[in-house]
Amino acid sequence: MTKYIPTAGQTVGPFYNYALMRDGENDLTGGGKASGETVVIEGRVTEGSGAPVRDVLLEIWQANSHGRYNHPADDSDRGLDENFRGFGRTLSDEDGCFRFVTIKPGAVPAEGAGGSSVGESAAGGRTGGGNVWQAPHIAISIFASGLTRRLVTRLYFPGEDANATDPALSGIPEGDRERLIAKPGDGGGEKSIRFDIVLQGEGETPFFEE
Amino acid sequence: MTDDIEYRDYAKGAQPPYLTPNYKSTKVRSPNKPQYKLPRTLTEATGPVFTQDDVPADEWDLSTSATGETALGQLMFMDGVITDEDGRPMANTLIEIWQANAAGRYAHAVDTRDAPLDPNFTGAGRIVTGEDGHYRFKTIRPGAYPVPNYENYWRPPHIHISLFGRSFMSRMITQCYFPGDPLNDECHILQGIPEAVARDRLVMKFDPSVGVNGHALGYRLDLVLRGRRATPMVG
Numbered sequence: 001m002t003k004y005i006p007t008a009g010q011t012v013g014p015f016y017n018y019a020l021m022r023d024g025e026n027d028l029t030g031g032g033k034a035s036g037e038t039v040v041i042e043g044r045v046t047e048g049s050g051a052p053v054r055d056v057l058l059e060i061w062q063a064n065s066h067g068r069y070n071h072p073a074d075d076s077d078r079g080l081d082e083n084f085r086g087f088g089r090t091l092s093d094e095d096g097c098f099r100f101v102t103i104k105p106g107a108v109p110a111e112g113a114g115g116s117s118v119g120e121s122a123a124g125g126r127t128g129g130g131n132v133w134q135a136p137h138i139a140i141s142i143f144a145s146g147l148t149r150r151l152v153t154r155l156y157f158p159g160e161d162a163n164a165t166d167p168a169l170s171g172i173p174e175g176d177r178e179r180l181i182a183k184p185g186d187g188g189g190e191k192s193i194r195f196d197i198v199l200q201g202e203g204e205t206p207f208f209e210e
Numbered sequence: 211m212t213d214d215i216e217y218r219d220y221a222k223g224a225q226p227p228y229l230t231p232n233y234k235s236t237k238v239r240s241p242n243k244p245q246y247k248l249p250r251t252l253t254e255a256t257g258p259v260f261t262q263d264d265v266p267a268d269e270w271d272l273s274t275s276a277t278g279e280t281a282l283g284q285l286m287f288m289d290g291v292i293t294d295e296d297g298r299p300m301a302n303t304l305i306e307i308w309q310a311n312a313a314g315r316y317a318h319a320v321d322t323r324d325a326p327l328d329p330n331f332t333g334a335g336r337i338v339t340g341e342d343g344h345y346r347f348k349t350i351r352p353g354a355y356p357v358p359n360y361e362n363y364w365r366p367p368h369i370h371i372s373l374f375g376r377s378f379m380s381r382m383i384t385q386c387y388f389p390g391d392p393l394n395d396e397c398h399i400l401q402g403i404p405e406a407v408a409r410d411r412l413v414m415k416f417d418p419s420v421g422v423n424g425h426a427l428g429y430r431l432d433l434v435l436r437g438r439r440a441t442p443m444v445g
Contacts, residue, residue, distance in 0.1 A: 004295045006436045008225050008403045008412060010385040011233075013370060015316040019308030019334035020372060048238035055320070061257055061378050071256035073215075073377065087258035110251050139253050143383055146235030148226035148402055150382065152248065167249045199239045207241055208248035210220060210379070 009149030012057055017091055020057065026090035028060070028102040034084035036065025036103035040192045041138075041155070042185055044096045047146070048200035052096025056197075057143040060088045060100060060155075067106030067136075078106070104157065104191075107133045110167045135162035135169070142197065152208045155195050156181045168208070176206045216440040217250055217379040218295070223405040230402035234359065250379070257378040260304040262338045272307075272335040272349040281331035283312025283350030285426035288369065288414065292343045294380075295438040299343025303435070306372040307347060308334045314353030314367075323355065348426065354393055366393030366400070375435035386431050387413045 024031075029038060041060075045053045063069050063086060068078035070086050084103065092098045110132040135156055142151040156163050158181055163169055169177050185192030197205050228240035248254065268274075273281045288307075292300040310316050310333065315325040317332050335347050354364045368385045375381065387394050394400055394413065403409045414429035421428025 004293055004297045004434045005224055005408070005411070006220060006295065007382065007384055007433045008408045009382050010226070010370075010399055010412070012372075012383045013385075014320055015310075015318040016308055016370065016372075018318055018332065019306055019336075019370070048242075051238075053239070059381070061253070063253075069252060069256040071259055071377070073255045074252055085258060108252050110249060134251060134253070137253070139378055141378075141381055144239065146233070146239035148228055148230055148233070148236060148240075148399070151228075151241070154248075167251070168246075171249070172246050200241055204241055204243055206243070207245045209245040 011145055011148055012143035014055055014145040016057065017055065021089065021091060026088055026098075026100050028062075028084065028086065028088045028100065030083050034064070034103050035081050036084075036106075037191060039102055039104050040185065041100040041102065041182065041195055042192065043098055043195040043197060045092050045098070045142075045144075045197045045199065046096055050201075052092070052094075053144060053146075053199065054092055054094050054096060055145065056092040056096070056098070058090055058092065058098050059141040059143075060102070060138050061141075062086050062102065062138040063105040063108045065103050065106050067108045069108070076109075102138070105136045105138065107136055107162060110134050132165070132167055133162065135160050135166040137166070137168070144199075147199075150210060151199075152210050153197070153205055154180055154208070158182055158184055158193065172206050179203070179205055214440050215255065215294075215376065215437045217254065217377075217437055220436065224403070224408040226399075226402040227404070230398060232398040233402055254379045255377050257376065257381060258374060260302055260338050260374060262302075262340065264304070265336045265338050269336045270347050272309075272331070272333060272347060274348075275330035275332075279330040281311070281350050282328050283331070283353075286349060286351050287420050287422065287426055287428045288347045288349060288386075288431060289417070289420035289428060290345060290431040290433060292339055292345060292373070292375075292433045292435060294375070294435055298439075299339075299341065300375055300435055301339055301341045301343060302376075303339045303343070303345075304336065304372075304374040305339070305345050306334070306336045307349075307369055309349065309352040309369045310355055310367075312350050312353050314355035325353070325355070346420075351388070351427070354391075363396070363398075364393055366391045366397050371433070373433065373435060376437060380435040380437050382435065384412065384433075388429070389413050389416050
């Protein structure tokens with residue numbers, strides 16, 4: 001019998017941008033059409049030497065403002081937003097800096113399966129009854145020259161009570177946990193948060209097993 | 211949920227470790243700390259959805275320029291099937307490929323070495339698979355190129371492949387190589403994969419049946435994305 005073993009990853013290398021990058025893919029709101037609270041995410045990627053890393057491919061994936069994923073596996077009754085796909089891509093510039101414009105996602109259930117039954121209990125409380133909810137968060141994939149394959153992390157939002165009970169954050173020692181919670185940003189006007197990514201060493205970002 | 215998919219951990223020997231000392235820049239870019247366990251939630255079980263309408267139909271052919279000119283180099287087809295770990299064909303998989311030209315130079319501002327550019331070759335293509343999980347690109351065989359900051363070290367001819375499967379969990383980027391090239395054995399990136407069988411799976415098979423007689427060579431590469439059905443189908 002043939003065994004189907006997942007294909008090995010390899011580095012994205014330095015020369016991908018003409019193949020993978022398209023204008024506007026770092027704005028998930030479609031120029032402000034998505035419903036919900038607009039958030040600007042800014043950050044910088046650095047390596048173990050402290051130097052910024054350019055041409056890092058960053059992809060984000062998230063639920064809409066109602067906590068619904070635009071994907072058939074999320075068959076809950078939380079509302080879909082036809083103007084929000086939930087996927088964005090960008091690359092870091094010469095100073096290692098990147099920027100996304102998105103909306104703040106709603107809370108989503110912790111379970112991978114049976115989402116609809118969990119969704120129906122939302123009105124009755126978001127952490128009770130064994131139905132664990134995740135704090136609003138954004139999944140992040142990181143690819144770069146010098147990374148042999150993908151790194152995975154998550155961004156959480158500052159000041160969220162639900163961060164204290166989030167199942168993914170809870171698996172991280174307390175001192176490290178705060179590194180996944182974005183800091184208030186310095187952008188004027190729009191709500192702005194800051195999320196720096198340290199690939200190695202002092203202040204290293206916590207990464208998850210794929 | 212309509213689609214009950216299980217995602218097992220990647221087998222360690224079949225994936226490259228982040229720290230691969232011969233590949234120099236991994237020394238400052240590989241995390242020092244062990245990775246944390248991520249619960250498999252709806253976040254990981256979902257991901258961006260693509261359909262064949264998302265990609266213009268002509269992007270499967272890298273060898274023909276926008277004005278209809280043919281790129282320089284050895285014409286070839288790259289052909290294969292994308293499955294999950296149960297061997298089921300993966301429909302609606304976005305495949306993006308990119309590569310150097312026949313002289314081993316990328317059409318990229320950062321690649322400034324003195325090999326010629328080909329005005330008829332950009333080196334980027336995209337397709338989305340149909341129900342049978344099949345993909346096919348027409349391109350030219352890329353050249354090898356020397357890597358700066360190393361002593362007479364050349365990357366073997368290779369094609370980069372980016373894949374979006376059915377969810378965030380199956381997102382991956384890889385490279386494929388050509389059979390019999392002596393540079394494969396010297397490649398720090400390919401040889402960074404511990405298991406020989408896992409390395410071999412990234413080497414395309416020469417297969418005239420996917421080429422075109424008198425016109426272009428054929429190479430075959432099947433790809434497997436992570437994910438399998440939790441409950442085996444009966445019958």
